[in-house]
Amino acid sequence: MTCPVQFTVEHGDRHSSARAGRLALRNGVVxxxxxxxxxxxxxxxxxPPEYLPATGTQMILANAYHLHQRPGEGLVEKLGGLHRFMGxxxxxxxxxxxxxxxxxxxxxxxxxxxxxxxxxxxxxxFLSPEISMSIQQSLGSDVAMAFDECLPGDAxxxxxxxxxxxTARWAERCRAAHHRAxxxxxxxxxxxxYPDLRxxxxxxxxxxxxxxxxxxxxxxxxxxxxxxxxTAHTAGLLPSDQPRYLMGVGQPQDLLDCVCRGIDMFDCVIxxxxxxxxxxxxxxxxxxITDKRYRRxxxxxxxxxxxxxxxxxxxxxxxxxxxVGELLGVTLAAIHNLAFFSQLMAELRxxxxxxxxxxxxxxxxxxxxxxRAESLPPEQE
Amino acid sequence: MTCPVQFTVEHGDRHSSARAGRLALRNGVVxxxxxxxxxxxxxxxxxPPEYLPATGTQMILANAYHLHQRPGEGLVEKLGGLHRFMGxxxxxxxxxxxxxxxxxxxxxxxxxxxxxxxxxxxxxxFLSPEISMSIQQSLGSDVAMAFDECLPGDAxxxxxxxxxxxTARWAERCRAAHHRAxxxxxxxxxxxxYPDLRxxxxxxxxxxxxxxxxxxxxxxxxxxxxxxxxTAHTAGLLPSDQPRYLMGVGQPQDLLDCVCRGIDMFDCVIxxxxxxxxxxxxxxxxxxITDKRYRRxxxxxxxxxxxxxxxxxxxxxxxxxxxVGELLGVTLAAIHNLAFFSQLMAELRxxxxxxxxxxxxxxxxxxxxxxRAESLPPEQE
Numbered sequence: 001m002t003c004p005v006q007f008t009v010e011h012g013d014r015h016s017s018a019r020a021g022r023l024a025l026r027n028g029v030v031x032x033x034x035x036x037x038x039x040x041x042x043x044x045x046x047x048p049p050e051y052l053p054a055t056g057t058q059m060i061l062a063n064a065y066h067l068h069q070r071p072g073e074g075l076v077e078k079l080g081g082l083h084r085f086m087g088x089x090x091x092x093x094x095x096x097x098x099x100x101x102x103x104x105x106x107x108x109x110x111x112x113x114x115x116x117x118x119x120x121x122x123x124x125x126f127l128s129p130e131i132s133m134s135i136q137q138s139l140g141s142d143v144a145m146a147f148d149e150c151l152p153g154d155a156x157x158x159x160x161x162x163x164x165x166x167t168a169r170w171a172e173r174c175r176a177a178h179h180r181a182x183x184x185x186x187x188x189x190x191x192x193x194y195p196d197l198r199x200x201x202x203x204x205x206x207x208x209x210x211x212x213x214x215x216x217x218x219x220x221x222x223x224x225x226x227x228x229x230x231t232a233h234t235a236g237l238l239p240s241d242q243p244r245y246l247m248g249v250g251q252p253q254d255l256l257d258c259v260c261r262g263i264d265m266f267d268c269v270i271x272x273x274x275x276x277x278x279x280x281x282x283x284x285x286x287x288x289i290t291d292k293r294y295r296r297x298x299x300x301x302x303x304x305x306x307x308x309x310x311x312x313x314x315x316x317x318x319x320x321x322x323x324v325g326e327l328l329g330v331t332l333a334a335i336h337n338l339a340f341f342s343q344l345m346a347e348l349r350x351x352x353x354x355x356x357x358x359x360x361x362x363x364x365x366x367x368x369x370x371x372r373a374e375s376l377p378p379e380q381e
Numbered sequence: 382m383t384c385p386v387q388f389t390v391e392h393g394d395r396h397s398s399a400r401a402g403r404l405a406l407r408n409g410v411v412x413x414x415x416x417x418x419x420x421x422x423x424x425x426x427x428x429p430p431e432y433l434p435a436t437g438t439q440m441i442l443a444n445a446y447h448l449h450q451r452p453g454e455g456l457v458e459k460l461g462g463l464h465r466f467m468g469x470x471x472x473x474x475x476x477x478x479x480x481x482x483x484x485x486x487x488x489x490x491x492x493x494x495x496x497x498x499x500x501x502x503x504x505x506x507f508l509s510p511e512i513s514m515s516i517q518q519s520l521g522s523d524v525a526m527a528f529d530e531c532l533p534g535d536a537x538x539x540x541x542x543x544x545x546x547x548t549a550r551w552a553e554r555c556r557a558a559h560h561r562a563x564x565x566x567x568x569x570x571x572x573x574x575y576p577d578l579r580x581x582x583x584x585x586x587x588x589x590x591x592x593x594x595x596x597x598x599x600x601x602x603x604x605x606x607x608x609x610x611x612t613a614h615t616a617g618l619l620p621s622d623q624p625r626y627l628m629g630v631g632q633p634q635d636l637l638d639c640v641c642r643g644i645d646m647f648d649c650v651i652x653x654x655x656x657x658x659x660x661x662x663x664x665x666x667x668x669x670i671t672d673k674r675y676r677r678x679x680x681x682x683x684x685x686x687x688x689x690x691x692x693x694x695x696x697x698x699x700x701x702x703x704x705v706g707e708l709l710g711v712t713l714a715a716i717h718n719l720a721f722f723s724q725l726m727a728e729l730r731x732x733x734x735x736x737x738x739x740x741x742x743x744x745x746x747x748x749x750x751x752x753r754a755e756s757l758p759p760e761q762e
Contacts (some may be wrong), residue, residue: 041701042698042705042707043709044709045707045708045709046708046709048429048432048709048712048713048716049693050693051429066705070704070705071697071700071704075676075697078677078679079679079695080679085695085697085698086698087693087694087698295452296456296459298460298461313468314466316452316456316466317468320452321424323451324422324447324451324501326422326423327427327708328425330708331429331708331712
């Protein structure tokens with residue numbers, strides 16, 4: 001029993017699977033395609049939430065895995081839920097913890113769930129479909145995600161096949177354990193890089209029936225082409241009248257390509273994580289603001305951007321802040337990067353509505369060529 | 382040749398030397414007594430400048446010593462001056478570098494100036510009255526400070542006497558080297574804890590003539606009572622129609638006591654530095670938000686405060702942010718602390734205007750007892 005997502009496809013592209021839509025959630029209407037920045041531990045790194053609307057951010061992601069440990073979903077619920085706790089008025093999607101748990105080296109997986117030590121303090125923890133549902137319902141996000149099994153990109157076929165079936169059984173249990181009427185629940189399709197397993201998983205998960213569908217287990221180490229092929233293949237198997245969410249993607253070029261393959265929603269740590277190392281995304285490409293060439297540069301970080309950072313500060317000032325190790329640099333870079341990703345998605349949406357998507361994609365690809373994304377800084381997010 | 386400061390004493394307290402005034406500077410009118418937070422390296426740690434007005438902050442301090450090294454005053458000037466570089470519309474006071482230079486262990490002091498290695502990168506640097514004036518005029522602050530010799534609180538009388546005379550000779554050179562018509566220049570009175578040397582210095586510095594007068598060389602290790610006595614003694618020797626600025630103070634109880642001794646302006650790193658370690662100043666006393674007792678506390682940090690932090694977030698949320706090491710905690714704590722210091726000074730001013738200063742002081746002293754201030758965290762600011 002969930003709040004059925006009100007999703008409307010406003011316009012579909014004639015030459016690709018791209019679509020512009022409108023997703024009505026408890027805390028607001030989200031225009032799709034949408035990019036969700038990640039507030040790992042109940043906060044977007046260094047970014048006061050009142051800045052979020054000004055960056056054009058429509059919706060954010062928070063991590064049930066981390067919030068369960070600290071401060072605990074019980075406290076968040078007692079204090080009025082995640083939105084009130086974080087001071088965020090926008091819709092929030094919580095991930096189930098599946099991705100984080102399966103990223104751990106040491107864990108014991110059983111049919112019941114996963115036993116592991118929390119990576120930050122070593123505390124013994126058990127997560128299962130029922131526990132994940134309980135956590136997310138207590139947090140009170142707009143969208144909860146099913147608890148799935150997520151394998152690495154190079155997992156062998158037999159292992160992936162088994163995990164697809166387990167993910168389906170767990171999805172059934174999530175569905176049964178979810179009772180919060182004002183929260184939507186999305187299912188997650190797995191299947192690695194095997195088209196037939198993706199098909200099997202899509203059939204199983206859509207058979208159970210969710211308010212929206214995510215594609216998991218991609219952008220976890222496989223080749224870019226495989227990621228795109230699996231996205232196209234899987235998106236095509238999902239109901240066209242429900243939102244499709246590709247988890248953990250990504251770079252500007254990946255967003256474009258995956259929107260063209262039918263994806264409506266994305267999340268990634270890139271804008272905030274890269275902000276911390278001084279990488280700014282602009283409509284002329286990536287700018288490493290720590291580079292010496294910006295030391296005396298009086299232009300705004302992105303001359304075509306109207307965000308607070310670009311309308312107030314110079315590249316030289318941002319360069320200075322990073323050089324002297326001043327926290328404010330990270331905040332200003334994060335504000336700009338969120339504004340860039342919002343603007344990119346807004347223009348992408350506009351180009352779909354105006355039937356000029358291909359032209360827009362070519363324009364962006366000139367500055368963000370379709371190559372394998374550069375690796376992220378290794379810091380944990 | 383400087384822009385003469387327009388300073389008006391609006392009302393003087395009948396029972397103390399406290400006064401409420403109005404200081405007109407190039408970038409705005411400042412109501413006194415005023416507390417200036419410190420933006421060491423051209424930024425207030427973790428605090429986007431657009432937040433400053435909302436915290437009630439009227440004026441800030443920036444460090445000529447640090448900005449000279451990085452990014453260099455030439456660049457700041459080329460990019461339109463310090464206000465534009467930092468994105469700060471409020472009046473800015475720059476210190477001369479004297480205090481920082483004399484805090485260094487290794488330095489060579491001559492009549493000409495001071496040779497030292499910059500503490501952060503070891504670069505050989507020379508500062509003199511003329512160079513300090515040149516730096517501050519390039520930065521374009523509203524108020525520049527004379528380059529003085531500042532000794533530790535336990536310096537012997539003979540040393541202090543010599544430094545008083547050198548400070549006077551340097552003050553003459555500062556006066557002669559200062560030409561920027563839209564910038565005010567303040568002189569600094571030294572003299573350690575020796576009343577007669579304070580008198581000599583005050584006579585010398587006021588004899589040269591400045592737009593305002595600072596009391597330097599206090600809050601550098603001497604006893605609190607000595608600090609208060611020297612403040613009262615020196616303030617009484619300064620022109621009553623010009624602003625008086627006590628450098629590097631301080632704690633709420635020190636601000637009250639020094640306002641009662643005739644001081645109009647203060648600066649201190651306390652609000653931002655303590656914010657970084659999770660110490661919040663409230664009208665019920667200091668709150669160490671990292672303390673376990675706040676873990677499940679749903680109240681705002683200060684129930685009587687209307688700042689962004691207090692009107693949006695709970696103690697439990699701030700506790701969580703510090704516990705997980707999330708940068709946002711520092712930003713939110715800094716916003717609150719600046720709001721507290723502004724509010725404290727605004728209420729203090731109001732109590733002077735309404736002839737109820739003694740009552741207000743008693744009220745604040747109940748939560749901030751007049752004891753030796755707890756030592757600051759050792760981190761460099």
